[in-house]
Amino acid sequence: MTNEFGPLSVPRRLLMGPGPTDVHPRVLRAMSTPITGYLDSAYFEILDEVAEMLRIVYETRATTMVVAASGSGGMEAGLNSFIEPGDTVVMCSYGHFCERMILMAERLGANVVPVRSEWGRAMDPQLLVDALAANPGTKLVTAIHAETSTGVLQPLPELSRLAHDAGALFMADMVTSLSGCEVRVDEWGVDYAYSGPQKCLAGPPGLSPVAVSERALETVRTRKTLPSSWYLDLDLIDQYWGPDHVHHHTSPVSMMFGLREALAMALEEGLPTRFQRHASTASALRAGLTALGLELPVPAAERLNQLTLIQVPDGIDDNAVRQQVLDDYSIEIGRGLGEFRGNKWRIGLMGHSCQPGNVLAVLSALEKVLPAHGYEVGVGAGVAAASAELAKHDIRVP
Ligand SMILES: Cc1ncc(COP(=O)(O)O)c(C=O)c1O
Structure with missing residues (x-):
């Protein structure tokens, strides 16, 4: 019988969207390590290392572990794990x-109180008050x-403080912040933080490293009803990660090896140096985009370094530009989501993708592609502005 499929073939991309991001070869190599059993004592040692490194990146002494899902x-x-039907949950909302x-x-039957504020702006904490x-x-x-x-x-620190003043638990999404900017789980009083390796950690997608305070774990253990999902029950996951290693699910061993190596690389670089790399590289990208006349809608003081939001110029086909950047330069940039669909682009500089050379590459691609779609730019203007900004910084890419 002939096999019509042949070997796996994937185009080589430069990932400059909102994630996943490029993964360092050292992390890829770790993922090709022969697998162990998930109840092997050698594997438990790796899990302990992962948990210890997560405590460092999350700046916490709380329980850390990895949920085997994205x-x-x-x-x-x-x-x-925290919500029982009828519980009141106040949910800050300013994005997709x-x-x-x-x-x-x-879906969990909570009494949901959304606190909605403008997309593209920092939330006014008074709304939560x-x-x-x-x-x-x-x-x-x-x-x-x-x-x-x-x-x-x-x-986040302010929102967390307000939640605690009201006697509530505080849960924070740190998917895009972890290891790209300052995160202080204990100091800020975050009871539950979760993230993903595929952003600033520069690891594989498909896992979720979490940090859970003792108070939050106690809330799960003392619920009146069992959580409706067995797989996503934090108490059961904790029992597997804890000293008894109680059998739960089959751990995704290869991805865990990748996460372990990505965490080790982040700590070798040093978190302050890593945050500075994200800040300096992003400032060069912003300088280049501004020199191309593109509008960055988020006010300067509220911008992320990891992800830059760009207004699609009037009359320009968002999709066609991104597709041509992908086809001609093999560079992925992100489209807008939700109310930003069709009118915003998103360029990510996260983890291993956060490199000076990538900034120059994406600006050069835009200088060629934008005029082809009716938006004139001075060719070389973006790259020159970014180079001038980069010259001010000492950026070392691990
Ligand atoms: C802030 C934020 N939260 C949650 C998610 C969901 O993560 P995943 O796609 O790994 O399920 C994403 C993904 O981009 C994200 O950016």
């Missing part, structure tokens, strides 16, 4: 992923630190 799985594991969280909480005052007995407050759909850094 970032949305970490999101759903928290909601599934916040709305996803709301949909999940509604008002919502908590109107909803005494709120069990959980949720927020996203770095909304990848809008490119905004949200005032």
